[in-house]
Amino acid sequence: MKVIDMVHDYPQGSSRFDRGLCRVRTFVTSVHTVVLLTDLDEKNDGMSVTNAVEHIIKSLHELGIIIGSAIYIDHTERKDPLLDNFEIVTVGSRQGTQWRTASRSEVISLIGGASEELDERSLSNSRIVFRADQLRFSRDPFVDSPWQPHPSIIKRRLEIADTMISKSEIETLISGRASEREIQRLLKQDLSIFGEVYAKPDDEYLCFSEFPLGDGLVDFVVFTGRSRMDVILIEVKGADFNLLNADHYKAFNHKINQAASQIQGRIGKIYREMEPFRLHVHSIRERVERGEQIHNAFLGPCHKLGVDPQKDINIRTVLIGGRTVDDRAESAKRHDFERNFTPPIRVESWDTWLRRLERS
Structure with a gap:
C-alpha cells in the first residue's frame, strides 16, 4: 500500500x-x-x-x-x-x-x-x-528565464534592430531581378544581415564591406567563431539571371563561373601566404574591437570575439548570385562545384540565401 x-x-x-x-x-x-x-x-x-x-x-x-x-x-x-x-x-x-x-x-x-x-x-x-x-x-523566481546577457550586449542588439533592413525589402529587390550594384547598395546599409546568416556563436561577429584582398576588394567579409576564427569571404552578383543555364547541359551561368575564377585567384594567394594573412586579419579584428573604423566595420552585439590569435584560422568562401529555377538540380550542381573546386567555394542563389534569414 x-x-x-x-x-x-x-x-x-x-x-x-x-x-x-x-x-x-x-x-x-x-x-x-x-x-x-x-x-x-x-x-x-x-x-x-x-x-x-x-x-x-x-x-x-x-x-x-x-x-x-x-x-x-x-x-x-x-x-x-x-x-x-x-x-x-x-x-x-x-x-x-x-x-x-x-x-x-x-x-x-x-x-x-x-x-x-x-x-x-x-x-x-x-x-x-x-x-x-x-x-x-x-x-529562484527566474529559474526558467533565459540567461541574462550583459547590458552592453542588450544595448548593441537594440542599436542593430533600430537600423535593420527588413527581409521583405531584400525579397522585393530580388524579385525585381535587381543588378549586382543595386543589391550591394542595400546590403551595405545593414551588415548585420551577414552576421545573422553566418555568425556562430550568433552574437559574435565583425562584418566588413569592400574588404581589400590581393589586388582587389571582397564585397563582404565576416569574422566570427570561437577559439579558431572563421574568416568568411562573400562575393555577390545580381539577381538578373538564372543560376543555371536553360540548355540541356544545365551549367552555371557564365557570371558565376567568372566570379568563381576571380575569387580563386585571390584566395589562392592567401593559402600560399597563410601566416601573414592570419596575422593581418587578427590585427584588423583587434583594431575594430578597440573602436577603430576599418573597411566599413560593423561590430555585432558582443564587443570582442572569443578567438585565440595564436591559433590557425578557418577560411570559407561564399558566392551569391542568380535566381533558382530547379532547386533539386541546382543543389546537386552546387554540391559538386563546392566539392571539386579548389579552394572550395560555396555557391548560393539569392532564393536559397533568403531562406537563411530569420528576420521578418
Missing part, C-alpha cells in the same frame, strides 16, 4: 552540494517498507538522486518522513516505462554505499504489485509538477 507520495526538497549536504528535488513514494507491505526515490529530470534543480542518495536518505530520517528500516530504490524514468532504471541502494554498510540493479518485475513485487505506479511518468502528474515548481520558484 502506498502511504506517501510527495516532492522532497533534499537539503544541502556540503558547501559544494546544491539543494535538489525528487519524488518520494513509500510503500508498506506485510514484509517491509519500500521507498522509491524518483529523479525529476529538468524539475530537479540540484544534484541527481544517484549522486545525492546518501543525503536524501539521511534527510528523510531526520525529518521523520521515514521511520525505521526501509528498502531504498533509486529510480530513473525513461520515456518508455519498460526502460526505466532501478537500483536498490544500501547505505551505511562496511563497504560504503552499495547499488544493486533491480528489474522492473522485482520492484513491482517489492511495492506490492502496483505496476501502475511505475507506468505513470512523474512529469505528467500535475500535482507533482506543481509542487516541484513551487519549490523551484521559491528559491
